Amino acid sequence: MGAAPASRDVTSYGMGLAAPLALFFLLFFVAPLLQLLWLSLHNDTAGLHWGLGQYLHFLTDPFSLGVLGSTLLLGAEVTAVCLLLGFPIAWLYQRVGPKLQTIIILIVLLPLLTSVVVRTFAWIVILGRQGIVNATLQSLGIIDTPLKLLYTQFGVVIALAQVQMPLMTLPLITALGRIDPNLDDASCSLGAGSWRTFFRIVLPLSLPGVIAGCTLTYAAAITAFITQSLIGGGQMLFMPMYLYQQASTLQNWPFAAAISIIFLLAVLAVVSVFTTLGRLSRGYGGA
Amino acid sequence: MILNRRSLMTTALTLGAMKAFPGLSFAQARPLVFATFTGSWEEAHKAVLVPAFRKANADAAIVLDPMLSVDQIAKINAAKANPPIDVMLHDPGPALVAIGQDLAEPYPVEKSAHYKDLIAEAQEPMGPAPFFQVVGLTYNPEAIKTPPTSWADLWKPEFKGRVGITNLNSTLGTGWLVEIAKMRGGSEANVDPGFKALEELKPNLAAVAANPGALATLFQQGQIDISPGNFNAIQILKARGVPVEFVAPKEGAIAFKTTIHIVKNSPNRELAFKLIEAALTPEVQTTLMNPPYLIVPTNSKVTMGGEIARVLAKDTAELKQKFVFQDWKKINEQRSAWIERFNREIKI
Known part of the structure; x- marks a missing residue:
């Protein structure tokens, strides 16, 4: 390696090919982000006085912190529901014939092919006072008066879980597909029951997929402005709506910028927890 | 001229940039841009106001760019000297914000043929209200x-x-x-x-x-x-x-008054004025009052009819009496x- 200066190191690679995309990101992602940061460091809406006032305002205000907390919690709930419902589907996918596999993948992908707005409206019809759920329960005589499902936290979690489900299922399908099926048989032949095999073999080996799915679902769920506001209504405030309100209705751009930066950092913190878990699980899986 | 790779590339890039950012090239020659609201407003303006304006102004070029009030304000603020919009439409709250940020041109009231026919509440010197x-x-x-x-x-x-x-x-x-x-x-x-x-x-x-x-x-x-x-x-x-x-x-x-304003520093000031004039005419307002639009007129020369007369007011006098302005x-x-x-x- 490196014997003559003219010969090229085959293990190194040029950055030239990445340059166009890097430039694009620099121009349309990094620069606006810096502008956002710059804006958030001003105490007045006109952007004349420097200071940390916007951050202080947010971080000392129990209401704002409550909005942040409930948004992060919402993401956790949606992710948990997606994982619990998505894992069996992914597991099933690896164990059925090619025909059923096509059907499963179609069902998983179908939501991605319709717009989020359409999917969310469908949930309004399902969860509404005269919606499918209430009508069924009433006709079965289980309830007398319709349940309030729309405009509740429960409704938002259910709708978001369905809307974001593909983001969980697809990485899981890939991860489970990478596991050698012989390992299952080996585990069984060595005397482990099917639950033991699942928890000791399948689950640990699928962890990279679980982590990837959780990260994607989490990030998508907490930023899902449309579903949050249509199913949650105007009195359930999550970070995206809070941000929109400050920027759009109140024209308070510095505070809105501070909210975005805080939100961004909070999400980055959660995602980095996921990534750390992912790194640990890779060690586990390789062991 | 020698065509080499470099000069071809430059030409292509320039053409591409002109296509991507039309504002770069012919700022003065662009069509009149009217930022209406999305949805039923856009439909109504496309079907009634734009044809009326074009008929009265020798088929002048006009583009509808529907967006929310706040987006209009943000876009104009980003390029005050050469605004990408010539005529803006606002609800009362954002209208005051836009005027406060010095984005609106005073309406040339003395030149206007219809301004004096508007009911008093609709006569706003910074931009009249063509609709309620x-x-x-x-x-x-x-x-x-x-x-x-x-x-x-x-x-x-x-x-x-x-x-x-x-x-x-x-x-x-x-x-x-x-x-x-x-x-x-x-x-x-x-x-x-x-x-x-x-x-x-x-x-x-x-x-x-x-x-x-x-x-x-x-x-x-x-x-x-x-x-x-x-x-x-x-x-x-x-x-x-x-x-x-x-x-x-x-x-x-x-x-609520929906007001319409000429954007400050608009390169199409004259056409912008003409468009607003068209919006104030009794003809346009009458058409917009009828189904399917049912937009409440502000010109006192419009005879109220249909659903508006039945549910809201039969004439401007009753309208003034029944409406509350804030x-x-x-x-x-x-x-x-x-x-x-x-x-x-x-x-x-």
Whole structure:
């Protein structure tokens, strides 16, 4: 390696090919982000006085912190529901014939092919006072008066879980597909029951997929402005709506910028927890 | 000229850039850009106002660029010296913001043929109001047999869990809260009584929608039976077969002026003026008053007809009597504090 200066190191690679995309990101992602940061460091809406006032305002205000907390919690709930419902589907996918596999993948992908707005409206019809759920329960005589499902936290979690489900299922399908099926048989032949095999073999080996799915679902769920506001209504405030309100209705751009930066950092913190878990699980899986 | 790779590349890039950023090349020669609102407004303006303008101005080029008021303000602010929009349309709150930020040109009143025919409330020297939006009570006639008559009816015990409102993000929500405050002895400067009334309304509240559009969905789904609502939005729902009726409460229907402004530093000032003139003519306003648009006219020469005459007012005199106009200058001063308070207090 490196014997003559003219010969090229085959293990190194040029950055030239990445340059166009890097430039694009620099121009349309990094620069606006810096502008956002710059804006958030001003105490007045006109952007004349420097200071940390916007951050202080947010971080000392129990209401704002409550909005942040409930948004992060919402993401956790949606992710948990997606994982619990998505894992069996992914597991099933690896164990059925090619025909059923096509059907499963179609069902998983179908939501991605319709717009989020359409999917969310469908949930309004399902969860509404005269919606499918209430009508069924009433006709079965289980309830007398319709349940309030729309405009509740429960409704938002259910709708978001369905809307974001593909983001969980697809990485899981890939991860489970990478596991050698012989390992299952080996585990069984060595005397482990099917639950033991699942928890000791399948689950640990699928962890990279679980982590990837959780990260994607989490990030998508907490930023899902449309579903949050249509199913949650105007009195359930999550970070995206809070941000929109400050920027759009109140024209308070510095505070809105501070909210975005805080939100961004909070999400980055959660995602980095996921990534750390992912790194640990890779060690586990390789062991 | 020698064609080499480099010069070809430069030419291609330049052409591409001109295509991608048309503003770069011919700032003076671009068509008139009118930022209307999205949805039914855009449809109405495309079908009626634009043809009328083009007919009167030798087929002058015009582009509709529908967007929200706040987006209009942001876009113009980003390029004040060479604004990408020539004519903007605003609700009363954002209109004052735009004027406050020095984005609007005074309307050349003395040149205008129609300005003096507008009813007094619509004569705004910084940009006249070609249309009104009217907010009253909306209800489902299948569920509510006796039509409501007053805002106070929303508090009736029989509407427990049947009332819908919107939050204060919208002009409708804010205007309605001010009206409720007034009903209970408050004013644009003091909405405390309004918040107290909201507190008492909680048992009746089925939904706080994130925007007025969402209220329509809630009616369709039977989630709510009664709410404050926009006259136009209700007519659209009604035309689609949803069982809804609009009634002007006895306290007066809330009227918002939708104002239209020439953007400061617009390269198309003259055409912008012509477009606004077209919007003020009795002909355009009459067409827009008829179905399917049902937009409330502001020119006193328009003879009221149809649904508007039946539900709102037969002529301008009655209209003035039945409509309530609000002081948005006062409202804007405290609106952010109210939104914050609403965020905190209204949890159902």
